[in-house]
Amino acid sequence: MRGAMFVQAYGDAARGLIGLAVFAAVLELLPRIGVVSHVYFPPISAIVVALVHEAGRAAFWVSLFLTLRSWAVGLAIAVIAGTGVGLFIGSFETLRRLTASTIELLRPIPSVALIPLVVLLYGSTIRSTLVLVVYASVWQVLIQVLYGVQDVDPVARQTAVSFRFGRWGQLRHVVWPTTLPYLMTGIRLAAAVALILTITSELIIGAPGLGKQIALAQSGGAVATMYAYVLVTGLIGVAVNLVARVLERRVMHWHPSVRPSMHRARTP
Amino acid sequence: MIEDRNAATAQGRPTLLDVDAVKMVYSSAHRTVEALGGVRFTVGDGEFVCIVGPSGAGKTTLLKCISGLLRPTGGTVRLEGTEVKAPPQAMALVFQDYARSLFPWMTVEANVELPLKQAGMARRQRRDLISSALADVGLTDVGSAYPWQLSGGMQQRVAIARAIAYRPRILVMDEPFAAVDAQTRADLEDLVRDLWHKLGVTVLFVTHDIDEAIYLGERVLALSASPTVVMDDIAIDLPDARDQIGTRSLSRFGELRKELYGQIQRARHTSG
Numbered sequence: 001m002r003g004a005m006f007v008q009a010y011g012d013a014a015r016g017l018i019g020l021a022v023f024a025a026v027l028e029l030l031p032r033i034g035v036v037s038h039v040y041f042p043p044i045s046a047i048v049v050a051l052v053h054e055a056g057r058a059a060f061w062v063s064l065f066l067t068l069r070s071w072a073v074g075l076a077i078a079v080i081a082g083t084g085v086g087l088f089i090g091s092f093e094t095l096r097r098l099t100a101s102t103i104e105l106l107r108p109i110p111s112v113a114l115i116p117l118v119v120l121l122y123g124s125t126i127r128s129t130l131v132l133v134v135y136a137s138v139w140q141v142l143i144q145v146l147y148g149v150q151d152v153d154p155v156a157r158q159t160a161v162s163f164r165f166g167r168w169g170q171l172r173h174v175v176w177p178t179t180l181p182y183l184m185t186g187i188r189l190a191a192a193v194a195l196i197l198t199i200t201s202e203l204i205i206g207a208p209g210l211g212k213q214i215a216l217a218q219s220g221g222a223v224a225t226m227y228a229y230v231l232v233t234g235l236i237g238v239a240v241n242l243v244a245r246v247l248e249r250r251v252m253h254w255h256p257s258v259r260p261s262m263h264r265a266r267t268p
Numbered sequence: 269m270i271e272d273r274n275a276a277t278a279q280g281r282p283t284l285l286d287v288d289a290v291k292m293v294y295s296s297a298h299r300t301v302e303a304l305g306g307v308r309f310t311v312g313d314g315e316f317v318c319i320v321g322p323s324g325a326g327k328t329t330l331l332k333c334i335s336g337l338l339r340p341t342g343g344t345v346r347l348e349g350t351e352v353k354a355p356p357q358a359m360a361l362v363f364q365d366y367a368r369s370l371f372p373w374m375t376v377e378a379n380v381e382l383p384l385k386q387a388g389m390a391r392r393q394r395r396d397l398i399s400s401a402l403a404d405v406g407l408t409d410v411g412s413a414y415p416w417q418l419s420g421g422m423q424q425r426v427a428i429a430r431a432i433a434y435r436p437r438i439l440v441m442d443e444p445f446a447a448v449d450a451q452t453r454a455d456l457e458d459l460v461r462d463l464w465h466k467l468g469v470t471v472l473f474v475t476h477d478i479d480e481a482i483y484l485g486e487r488v489l490a491l492s493a494s495p496t497v498v499m500d501d502i503a504i505d506l507p508d509a510r511d512q513i514g515t516r517s518l519s520r521f522g523e524l525r526k527e528l529y530g531q532i533q534r535a536r537h538t539s540g
């Protein structure tokens with residue numbers, strides 16, 4: 001069974017790689033045979049050459065570092081704040097009801113709508129980036145944590161109460177493990193959103209990082225270089241998603257959605 | 269009713285649990301349900317008492333009131349003479365829904381250990397209690413497995429191990445075997461009888477199955493339909509050593525069964 005899954009996973013990966021290779025070949029060919037403009041759509045080989053060139057410059061690595069740092073710091077703040085606030089609000093039914101409408105009102109505000117505000121406050125700095133990233137990603141975490149706290153099984157809770165677990169004991173051993181899978185989903189979503197906002201902020205506000213490099217390359221007419229940076233941001237996105245998924249499966253090894261199927265379902 | 273209250277003490281056992289006119293009315297915006305209408309009985313120290321009642325009779329509600337999970341809207345519950353206001357240390361519960369009552373994110377051992385840890389017990393003592401409890405329920409090899417890797421019967425054994433490791437004076441079980449197959453159920457029934465003998469723990473066992481109640485108990489309380497009261501309190505005068513085939517085919521078993529069925533039928537009719 002495991003073997004079959006393994007072969008299947010391998011097959012999927014192989015097919016995925018073939019698909020990518022075909023896609024790259026098309027991107028290489030289209031500008032070369034003149035279907036699209038050579039100027040705006042350089043062939044992929046030119047982009048790779050530009051990327052290799054950039055990788056030789058310190059500015060590239062500094063930008064990469066700054067982008068990753070903004071992303072990681074913003075995400076960390078969002079995760080910690082979202083988890084703390086979510087656990088707290090979720091623990092008190094009245095508080096949850098009181099705050100529900102406020103959350104529903106604030107959550108849909110697109111983070112980019114706050115760009116004028118943060119520029120006024122902090123200018124083209126990493127601080128601006130952080131504010132946007134935190135604002136965008138904190139909701140993903142908060143909402144998931146609130147769902148998780150709601151999902152605590154009443155029988156599990158009664159069991160804990162019947163064995164005289166205190167408030168902290170219940171939080172630590174019942175609420176937290178139930179919430180964790182939701183939190184992991186929240187983190188995965190937040191990680192993607194945080195990356196988008198990091199790049200957006202660098203691109204539009206001009207805070208230092210890969211986004212700013214994209215803008216610089218564009219204004220300097222270095223089209224291949226611009227694409228090279230775009231490619232790098234894409235690769236970061238893929239890596240972030242991959243890591244988040246691995247982490248998720250690890251933390252949730254016991255969860256019905258992850259654990260190997262048994263002869264018996266969880267509920268009788 | 270007065271005689272019933274003395275039944276336990278008449279056998280020379282001091283009263284451990286005293287359920288005194290417990291009423292429970294659930295009220296919400298749309299409806300009120302009088303689940304318990306003044307339930308009254310006592311359980312002597314070391315007794316094995318079964319409670320039978322039809323579905324919806326308020327058995328779970330009664331156990332929640334007895335275990336301090338729910339405050340009754342009337343009456344009092346006393347354990348060892350003190351009023352139960354929160355789950356008492358001297359009581360352990362086994363729920364029907366073992367799969368939801370065991371924590372799936374923890375191994376079997378950790379599940380058994382957690383209540384002891386929460387009670388602040390030292391690690392060494394916890395180790396001893398865990399291994400003896402798991403041995404008592406016949407699960408010595410699965411300590412490091414997760415509950416969901418086990419069969420239903422084994423999971424309920426884990427829940428029982430968790431309860432006895434807690435060293436309660438009274439073990440309260442709410443239809444614990446309703447979700448397992450007949451053979452497993454028979455095994456678990458014998459397990460509970462054995463544990464009762466071996467540990468000297470008091471058992472309060474709720475079931476909707478009259479045969480199970482008679483097979484297990486020293487006394488069977490029959491509940492009426494809602495609003496629930498104790499309708500009958502029957503001493504089970506079967507030999508103490510019980511076995512699934514022998515005991516169940518005794519003529520006395522048949523008589524007791526007939527008596528209880530009759531009572532419950534009458535309760536159905538009077539409640540309409």
Ligand SMILES: Nc1ncnc2c1ncn2[C@@H]1O[C@H](COP(=O)(O)OP(=O)(O)OP(=O)(O)O)[C@@H](O)[C@H]1O
Pocket residue numbers: 294295301303321322323324325326327328329330476494
């Ligand atoms: N939380 C609640 N709120 C309102 N009504 C409730 C609640 N819990 C139980 N009831 C009602 O109280 C009555 C008794 O329910 P209870 O679950 O105690 O019965 P039971 O004898 O355990 O039934 P079963 O054999 O199905 O487990 C039922 O009419 C039920 O609808």
Ligand SMILES: [Mg+2]
Pocket residue numbers: 327328329442443
């Ligand atoms: Mg019930």
